[in-house]
Amino acid sequence: MLSENAKKEIEREMAKYPEKRAVILAALHLVQKEEGWISQDAMEEVASLLDLTPIEVREVTSFYTMFNMRPVGNHHLQVCTNLSCALMNGRGVVEYIQRKLGIEVGETTGDERFTLSTVECLGSCGTAPMMQIGDDYHENLSEPKIDSILETLK
Amino acid sequence: MELYLTKNFGKPNAIAMAGYLKHGGYRALRKVLKKMEPKDVVEEVKDSGLRGRGGAGFPTGLKWSFMPQETDGPKYIACNADESEPGTFKDREFLEKEPQMMIEGLIISAYAMGVNTCYIYIRGEYATQTKILQQALAEAYEKKFLGRNILGSGFDCDIYVHRGAGAYICGEETGLMESIEGKKGQPRKKPPFPANFGLWGRPTTVNNVETFAQVPHIINKGASWFRGIGTEKSTGNTIFGVSGHVNKPGAYELPLGYGLKDLIYKDAGGIRNGRELKAVIPGGSSVKVLPADRIDVPLDHDSLTNAGSSLGTGAVIVMDDTTCMVRVGVVLAHFYRHESCGQCTNCREGSAWLHQLMVGIENGQGKIEDLDLLMDVADSLEGSSICALADAAAWPVQGLVTHFRDEFEEHIKTGKCTSPDSFRI
Ligand SMILES: Cc1cc2nc3c(=O)[nH]c(=O)nc-3n(C[C@H](O)[C@H](O)[C@H](O)COP(=O)(O)O)c2cc1C
Numbered sequence: 001m002l003s004e005n006a007k008k009e010i011e012r013e014m015a016k017y018p019e020k021r022a023v024i025l026a027a028l029h030l031v032q033k034e035e036g037w038i039s040q041d042a043m044e045e046v047a048s049l050l051d052l053t054p055i056e057v058r059e060v061t062s063f064y065t066m067f068n069m070r071p072v073g074n075h076h077l078q079v080c081t082n083l084s085c086a087l088m089n090g091r092g093v094v095e096y097i098q099r100k101l102g103i104e105v106g107e108t109t110g111d112e113r114f115t116l117s118t119v120e121c122l123g124s125c126g127t128a129p130m131m132q133i134g135d136d137y138h139e140n141l142s143e144p145k146i147d148s149i150l151e152t153l154k
Numbered sequence: 155m156e157l158y159l160t161k162n163f164g165k166p167n168a169i170a171m172a173g174y175l176k177h178g179g180y181r182a183l184r185k186v187l188k189k190m191e192p193k194d195v196v197e198e199v200k201d202s203g204l205r206g207r208g209g210a211g212f213p214t215g216l217k218w219s220f221m222p223q224e225t226d227g228p229k230y231i232a233c234n235a236d237e238s239e240p241g242t243f244k245d246r247e248f249l250e251k252e253p254q255m256m257i258e259g260l261i262i263s264a265y266a267m268g269v270n271t272c273y274i275y276i277r278g279e280y281a282t283q284t285k286i287l288q289q290a291l292a293e294a295y296e297k298k299f300l301g302r303n304i305l306g307s308g309f310d311c312d313i314y315v316h317r318g319a320g321a322y323i324c325g326e327e328t329g330l331m332e333s334i335e336g337k338k339g340q341p342r343k344k345p346p347f348p349a350n351f352g353l354w355g356r357p358t359t360v361n362n363v364e365t366f367a368q369v370p371h372i373i374n375k376g377a378s379w380f381r382g383i384g385t386e387k388s389t390g391n392t393i394f395g396v397s398g399h400v401n402k403p404g405a406y407e408l409p410l411g412y413g414l415k416d417l418i419y420k421d422a423g424g425i426r427n428g429r430e431l432k433a434v435i436p437g438g439s440s441v442k443v444l445p446a447d448r449i450d451v452p453l454d455h456d457s458l459t460n461a462g463s464s465l466g467t468g469a470v471i472v473m474d475d476t477t478c479m480v481r482v483g484v485v486l487a488h489f490y491r492h493e494s495c496g497q498c499t500n501c502r503e504g505s506a507w508l509h510q511l512m513v514g515i516e517n518g519q520g521k522i523e524d525l526d527l528l529m530d531v532a533d534s535l536e537g538s539s540i541c542a543l544a545d546a547a548a549w550p551v552q553g554l555v556t557h558f559r560d561e562f563e564e565h566i567k568t569g570k571c572t573s574p575d576s577f578r579i
Pocket residue numbers: 205206207208209210211212214234235236237238239322323324325326327328360361362363365541542543546
């Protein structure tokens with residue numbers, strides 16, 4: 001269930017547009033912020049707030065890569081594997097994290113702390129290789145830097 | 155050479171309103187509201203020769219003149235801050251370092267086209283930049299540069315931020331509008347064009363972040379000043395983003411028409427680890443690669459088109475002699491396959507086929523005939539779908555197979571990579 005605050009925020013967002021439906025991405029971002037992912041229940045709730053059918057919300061949710069349709073760990077490590085990062089050994093970053101956490105891409109650690117994903121270009125090509133964790137960008141990655149980032153997230 | 159876009163980037167306070175005002179910010183908006191008719195603003199931008207910085211290089215003033223002057227309902231502007239063309243990181247510079255410049259340009263553009271509501275469509279991953287932007291807009295409202303009766307002129311304008319959620323296709327202008335309306339970002343058929351039928355069926359203009367950021371400078375210093383920078387048909391400065399195997403990757407403000415070779419060797423410090431250059435993608439992942447012996451070319455629209463590539467977003471991806479071009483093909487083909495929105499059969503199936511063929515070659519299962527097949531599939535993709543994503547999937551493949559055919563053949567014959575030290579995928 002969405003919090004009262006989130007519902008108020010959705011109300012406020014509606015004032016920006018001539019149609020309610022336009023707030024769907026904002027609503028889904030709020031759901032994900034509160035719950036970590038977008039469940040069927042959440043899609044139904046968003047649908048009823050926006051006078052849409054659940055399938056209409058599902059259709060949108062599944063179109064956008066940022067929305068997790070399955071639960072993820074507390075920290076979602078998203079490593080860019082597009083060209084500029086790949087040239088700077090982005091694959092090495094993925095492999096190092098895999099070894100360190102003992103998971104493959106798409107998996108979550110047993111303690112549910114970390115999920116590892118690969119993503120397309122995030123606009124940090126000049127500071128490659130990079131990954132995003134939550135809202136934060138981590139750039140110019142090296143193994144020691146990854147160690148210290150993961151350390152602070154424990 | 156004069157820096158006017160990035161001059162204050164990184165200075166204390168440039169990110170805040172106080173700093174922007176101290177550096178002469180919002181003088182252009184005052185001038186426009188006091189002394190210029192909307193149509194004069196459109197003319198000035200037309201005269202400047204400004205071309206869109208989002209990738210296609212369409213003349214900005216001309217685009218604005220397509221907007222109907224009088225209408226009986228709302229008109230809209232959408233500022234494209236989706237920045238998702240791989241290799242591109244220039245719009246971020248404006249958003250992070252001096253967001254008021256783009257906001258001032260957006261308000262001036264709204265005045266020029268008689269628009270009262272603007273949306274900034276920012277890619278969802280730019281969460282930090284979204285916060286900076288929200289703060290910047292709040293400050294602009296506070297100073298009465300936004301809202302009702304701006305600076306007593308009688309002109310009203312609101313700007314709202316709309317966050318995307320991860321989809322390259324939403325950078326395409328009609329996909330972007332679908333996404334603002336709360337739908338899947340699947341591009342619309344044109345015509346009707348956005349100037350007649352855009353957001354919610356109303357006249358709409360879409361421009362890139364940097365395009366708007368150029369506008370206050372054109373107003374302050376005049377169209378002829380702007381035309382004096384760059385080349386005859388590619389005017390003004392731009393921010394080139396250099397990435398890959400150079401010593402100093404980063405964002406460089408330079409005039410259009412600047413030499414690609416100088417950008418790589420002088421500004422970006424040359425190839426890292428003392429290696430040799432192998433190839434450059436000069437305008438973001440969608441444009442055709444240039445082999446090292448073809449980089450003596452000015453970075454402007456005409457010169458790059460003549461050189462068999464494109465200026466695109468000015469995102470320069472540099473590859474040294476360790477780079478396996480088949481792997482480059484796999485990475486790029488994967489991207490377009492992943493990002494095809496799925497509505498056009500050609501693009502959906504064709505981009506997947508290109509990727510499959512590239513992966514086959516990389517894994518040692520390629521056949522010599524695959525090279526002609528890659529070219530055939532790419533050629534038939536061009537111009538075959540509603541938006542230009544199919545073209546964007548085709549061009550890099552055509553470029554790679556044309557210029558590096560020998561390497562592809564070698565890879566197929568030996569069943570493995572010819573560059574033992576290449577980056578891995
Ligand atoms: C697949 C695709 C993705 C695009 N992505 C972007 C983008 O992220 N940012 C952008 O400004 N333009 C992008 N464009 C170009 C826009 O459709 C449009 O031409 C541009 O925003 C217009 O602005 P401008 O005239 O100021 O360049 C993209 C085009 C296509 C076909």
